[in-house]
Amino acid sequence: MTAAPLRPPGHEALLAAARVEFAERGYGSASIRDIAHRAAVSLSALYHYYGGKQELLYALLDEGMDVYDQACDDALAGVGDDPAERLAALVEALVRFRSGPRGSSQLELTEGRSLNPEQHAALRARQATATDRFREVIADGVTQGLFRTPEPDDARRMIIAACNAIAQWYRPEGRTPLPELIDRYVGLALTVVEYRPRVPTRNRAVSSR
Amino acid sequence: MTAAPLRPPGHEALLAAARVEFAERGYGSASIRDIAHRAAVSLSALYHYYGGKQELLYALLDEGMDVYDQACDDALAGVGDDPAERLAALVEALVRFRSGPRGSSQLELTEGRSLNPEQHAALRARQATATDRFREVIADGVTQGLFRTPEPDDARRMIIAACNAIAQWYRPEGRTPLPELIDRYVGLALTVVEYRPRVPTRNRAVSSR
Amino acid sequence: MTAAPLRPPGHEALLAAARVEFAERGYGSASIRDIAHRAAVSLSALYHYYGGKQELLYALLDEGMDVYDQACDDALAGVGDDPAERLAALVEALVRFRSGPRGSSQLELTEGRSLNPEQHAALRARQATATDRFREVIADGVTQGLFRTPEPDDARRMIIAACNAIAQWYRPEGRTPLPELIDRYVGLALTVVEYRPRVPTRNRAVSSR
Amino acid sequence: MTAAPLRPPGHEALLAAARVEFAERGYGSASIRDIAHRAAVSLSALYHYYGGKQELLYALLDEGMDVYDQACDDALAGVGDDPAERLAALVEALVRFRSGPRGSSQLELTEGRSLNPEQHAALRARQATATDRFREVIADGVTQGLFRTPEPDDARRMIIAACNAIAQWYRPEGRTPLPELIDRYVGLALTVVEYRPRVPTRNRAVSSR
C-alpha cells in the first residue's frame, strides 16, 4: 500500500502546461483544450481538478508566489541583521526566481487582470507582502544610515523592476552564469540605495577619543 | 486654416479605444466589438480602416513607437554632447512617455507575441533602435570616463526597466508631480551608471600649476 | 467623332473575369470584389454596369447563350435539309462551343439555381429552345426513316450530355485536334440515333428489277 | 437485436440535410446554419461531428462514392465474364445511382473544387477508380471483337456523361419506370460501343464447313 500523493499526478503537468500556454499566448488567447493536451490530460480531468480557466490561472500564480515566498524566507534565514546583507539576499532570491522556470514569465505582473476580484485581491495581497520585504529592509538601511538614497520608494521600485525585467531577456543557456548575474544585480541594488558601509567600530572608537 | 489630418477622424478614437481595451483585458480577451463600441464607430468601419484585430494592435504599437521616437529625438536635440546630459534627456523622455497616456500600458512589452511574425519583427526592430539610443549614450559616458559602471549593459537594462515600470504604478492624479518624478529617475539613472562629473577645466588648470 | 461602343469597355473584361471566378469557385464562393479586381475595374464601376452579383451572372449566362445560338444558326444555315447533315452541324456547333472559352465552364447547367425566378425562367426558356433544335432534327430523321432509334428523347439527351461533358475534360492545349474531336462526336451522335443512310434511289430501282 | 450504427444518429440526418442544401444552393451559398437547422441538430453538434463546412462536404461526397462503389461491386458480382453483360451491369448501377437520392445531385462533379487539395485529390482518385471500371470492361469488349467502336475513350465518356445527366432531368415520380429507363440506357450504351454479338459457336462451326 502506497501513500496517495497529496495532489493528483496531473497537477504538476497541468500547471506547467498552463504556464507555457498562458505565457506564450496570453490568458485570453490560450485555449484550455491546448493546455490539457499539452499536459497529456483529458479536458474533463482538468475540470475535475480546477474549477475553470480562471481558477487554473489563479492556482498557477499562487503556486508561483509560494515558491518565491519560500525562496525569500530561506534567503533571509541564512543571513544576519545587516540591511545590506539582507537586501543582497532578497535580490539574489528575486534574480534566481526570475531567471528560473517559475518566474520566467511575468504572468503575475500582467495577467492578474484576468482574475476575478477576489482572486485578484488575494494575489495583490501576496505581492504587497513581497514588496514589503524590500521596503522594510531598505527602511532599516536608511534608518541605520547605511543607505543614503533620498527616495527609498523609487529605489525599491527600481530594484524590483530591474530584477523582474531579467525574465524578459535572460536565457539560462546564454553566456552569463547565474552567480555572476546575481553579483551584478546585487551590486546595482546597493548602488541604487547608495550604500555606504559603516566604518569599522574599532576605528570609530579610536577616533572618538 | 490647419492641415487636414492624414488619417480619417475615426482613427484616433479607434486607437485610443483599442489601447484601453487591450490594456485592461489583454489582446486575447479584448473584443473587437467592444473596441468599436468604445470608439463609437461601427464594427464595419473598424474593418474598413484596419485589416483586423492583429493589424489594429500593430498600428497601436507602431504609433506608440512613433510618439516615443519623436520624443527622444526632440529631447536629444535640445541638449549638447555631454553624456550625462544626454542620458538625462533620454530618461526624461522615457519617464514622460511611460507616465503619459500613450505609454501607460506596457502593450509593446507584453503583447508583441500576439502579432504575426512580420509585425513582431518590425516592432522588435524599432525597440532595438530605442534601446540603442541608451546603449550609445552610456557607452560614450563610459569611454569618456564619466560613467564608472563596470557593467553598462546591466545598467542600461536597469534604467529602462525602472522607467518602464513607472507605467505600472504612476497615476497622474497622484501626489507626485511629474517634474519631480523625472528628477528622481534621472538621479537614479546617474547613480546606476555611477556618474562622476568631470572637475571643471579651469580649476584643474589652476591646480596643475 | 467615333460611334460610342454599344457596351462600355469594361463589359467584356468584366464578363470574362466573372466567368473565370464563377467557374473556379462557384457563384456563392466567388467574390464580386475579386471579379472587379480581375477585370481591372473598380467595384463601383461594376455596380454601375450591372445591378449586382445576380445580374452579372445572368448577363454572363445570357451572353453565352447568344454566342451558342448564333453558332447554331450559322451552322444550320450552311447545310441543306438532310437530317443527318443538320444533326452533324448541331453537334459540331455544340462541340465547338463546349471546347471554347465561353462554354468551357458549365455555368448554365449548374448555376442557374443562383438566379432569381424570372432570370431562371428566361434562361431555361433559351435552353429549351436550344434543346428543341436537336429534338426537331432528330424527329425529322426518325420520320424520314433515317434515324432508327426507338427512343429519340434518350438519344437526344445522350448526345447533348456527351457534348456538354467535353467541357469537363477537354483542354485545347491537349493532343486531340478540334476537327478530329468533332468528327468523333458526330460519328457517335449518328451511332446513337442509329443512322441508316438512304440507299440511292437509282441504284435501288435498278437492283429491284 | 440489431447492430448499433457505427456513426452517431445525427450523422445520417446531417449528411442528408447537407446534400439537399449544397445541391439546391451550391456549396458557397449554402449556410451551415441552415444545414444544421434542416437536420434538426444544433450548430455545435454539427461542429462536434465534422470539422467544418469543407469536411462535411467531403464526408458527403465520400459517402456517395461508398454507395456507388458498393453498387458497382454488387452488380459485377452478379454477372459473368461477358463484356456486354458487364457493361450492362455497370450502366444499370450508374443509372440506379443517378436516379436515386444519393446521386441525384451532381455534387461530386461540380463541388470538388470546394474541397481542399488533399480532399480533392482523394475524391478524384476514387472517381478515377470508378471510371476505370468502365474503361476495363470496354477494353475487354474491344479486345474480344465484341465492341467495334473505334474510339473507346469517347464511347466511355459518352456513356458516363449520359448516365450522369439523368440526375438533371429524371424524377422518380415521373412516368418512366426505372427498369425501362435502365433498359434504354443499356441499349444506348451497347449502341455507342457498337456491340456486335458473337454468332453462336455451334452455328458458326456448322456454317464454316
Added chain:
DNA sequence: AATGAATGAGAATTCATTCAT
C-alpha cells in the same frame, strides 16, 4: 458618369463549460 468610403447583415468557427454515464 463614376467612385471611394462606409455599413449592416450574416458567415464560419471557437471555446469554456456542463452533463449523463
Added chain:
DNA sequence: CATGAATGAATTCTCATTCAT
C-alpha cells in the same frame, strides 16, 4: 472518480451593397 459527448454564447471576419460627392 473520471470521461466523452454535447452545446450556447460570443468572436472574428467577409461581403454584397449603398451613398455622398
